[in-house]
Amino acid sequence: MDEMQLLREFAGPAGLPARDDLARKRAELVAATTARRPARRRPAMWGGLTAAGLAAAAAAVVVLAPADTAVSPGPEPRPSTDPVWILHTAAARARALPDVEPRPDQFVYTRTRLADGRENETWASADGTHDGLEFLFGHETEVAGCRDGKRVQREGRGRTATSRCTPRPAAHPDLPADADAMLAYLHRSTYGEGDTRHDLGNEVVDLAGGYLRPAARAALYEAVAKVPGLVARPDAKDATGRPVLGITWNSTTEHGIGNQDEFLFDPVTFAYLGNGTTGLVVSQGIVDAVRQRP
Template sequence: MDEMQLLRDFAGPAGLPAREDLARQRAELLAATAAARPRRRVLWGGVTAAGLAAAVAAVAVVAVLAPADEAVGPAPVPDAVRILHTAAAKARALPDVTPRPDQFVYTKTRLADGRENETWASVDGTHDGLAFLFGHETEVAGCRNGKRVQKESHGRTVTSRCVPHPAAPADLPADADAMLAYLHRSTYGEGDTRHDLGTEVVELAGGHLPPAVRAALYEAVAKVPGLVARTDAKDATGRPVLGITWNSTTEHGIGNQDEFLFDPVTFAYLGSGTGTVVSQGIVDAVRQRP
């Protein structure tokens, strides 16, 4: 015996009710509904009042705890600013190493064609440094007593007026606003006609900076308008990096596009796009490597 037969045996025949039975049942249903309405209205009013009081209290608490501008969620933060602030936090956590004035900042950069450049820059700018650039060795004369004596080919020397160009500048601001003001007024590079904010930033970032100063530099750049984050950027060797670009104008009205590159994991500064920094450190003499 199947299930349907069991149901038929249990319920009996399922005929339609008579017309007069339908009319009677409809009248009973309407009467019962009318009788129930007052009780439902009273119950609904009580529940609504209690619920409304609770809802008003909850809204009041939310209004106190959440500022009005957060009612629709926090304002989006530009990716470039977030990257720079993360790099600043990472830099600020690094140990502070203070080099001696007679030491050198060694930097090795790798180019897209596989060649490597090396520089030994004087910490205080007064000692003679050295550079291996594009396969050529060049002595970089220090600035002493306002003069630089640069050796040229065939034993010639050229003497010029100068100010020291330290690879580890002292007394730089460790505050973002003060750093930005410094970048705008500085003539880093001894009055180079190509001077602009980007040149200032790249020159400083490529040298040795105390952690707090480097953090302030990144935070100052974060205040520059027009920043663009390039999460798909690659360095000169083809490795994925984080890129920050912005357009700037020199004091002579020439437009430049500047770029910062950061390691996507450590957020260490990797260069400005033309070459990737692969090694940097403090050494005691030229030709010495860390």
């Protein structure tokens, strides 16, 4: 007895299924085989990273820009001719960023691009007491930190120059998180040394270019929104010629000299891009040592 005969005796007589059953089963089979399978998560690829690369990645605690420009724009309309609206929108986006407090021994790294394509880099001490570094216009300069009220700056041929100083931190962990309190801080700050609008502009630009925790950055923008005489420049361009949103206000020094202070924002993400004169901010982050990049 062959295998086919055994199967016939085991299964018994069987007829063909009805035509309707065949059609239904065929449809079910097609649907099952064409259903979209869920995509599997691709495993992280570490093989291409060297030990040095991993160390550098671990050293950079946080990237501030252009990562801070990755905040998704909201659906709200954009009256780009209203400077107060622009500043409040920038404040809302800033407040949504991750809150990271740098350690005192870390550095704020900033890379800016000039109109001619050249780039400058700075490593500024988070608390103002550690020695930083600048690459400006092709020249490297060490920036001495201020310790015990003295700054010992190394000069050429092994010489040094000592001067009295007050630490100027690149990161400000304890700034006000309220617009009115921030405005009061700007008026009484040591660096401005006065409450003229020109001094206020210097204060604002100085703070905005460093690292601010999200609540403090938001408060800074909201404080600027209270300054009279703001003008929006929806047709502004950054140092590289890219269209941006500009906020300007005219000011006058105590000697009667007119000045114009300026903020530049990304027109989509409302991230701060610089003040229009020092170049476009293209990268910023917190690192553990000079010459490190985020």
